[in-house]
Amino acid sequence: MSTAKISGGCLCGGLRYEADQAPGLAGFCCCADCRKASGSGFIPFMSFPAAVIRFTGEARPFRSTSYRGGEAVRNFCPACGGLVFGGEIGKDDRHTVYAGSLDDASAFEPAVAIFLRDKPDWVELPTGIATFELMPG
Numbered sequence: 001m002s003t004a005k006i007s008g009g010c011l012c013g014g015l016r017y018e019a020d021q022a023p024g025l026a027g028f029c030c031c032a033d034c035r036k037a038s039g040s041g042f043i044p045f046m047s048f049p050a051a052v053i054r055f056t057g058e059a060r061p062f063r064s065t066s067y068r069g070g071e072a073v074r075n076f077c078p079a080c081g082g083l084v085f086g087g088e089i090g091k092d093d094r095h096t097v098y099a100g101s102l103d104d105a106s107a108f109e110p111a112v113a114i115f116l117r118d119k120p121d122w123v124e125l126p127t128g129i130a131t132f133e134l135m136p137g
């Protein structure tokens, strides 16, 4: 994995992020909520500790009930509607970044797919990644 900075943002460039290190867990979330939120079959995600990633610009959060019963927060740009990251700034100790927002899309190295139970048949996952009916562990 590269040690270069990882950066990205929404379609209009109003909501941006920069991370100092490569992500931890990266993969595809096939849960029904990510499908609805993205308008796609899954969301490609990367997980970062909150301490290594900085966000700039206005983020509009949307809250829904998570699988574990808590709150899932997905943040999008209020101007262009692009989905950029998950989690609440200043509250959560990790953030999920949606990999489609990367400036360099090749920085995404998926290793897992989660919530296979919700995956539509028309989504074909790459071979060689670990898959989970729900979450790992």
Ligand SMILES: [Zn+2]
Binding pocket: 010, 011, 012, 013, 014, 015, 077, 078, 079, 080, 081, 082
């Ligand atoms: Zn935008």
Ligand SMILES: [Zn+2]
Binding pocket: 029, 030, 031, 032, 033, 034, 035, 043, 115
């Ligand atoms: Zn999901």
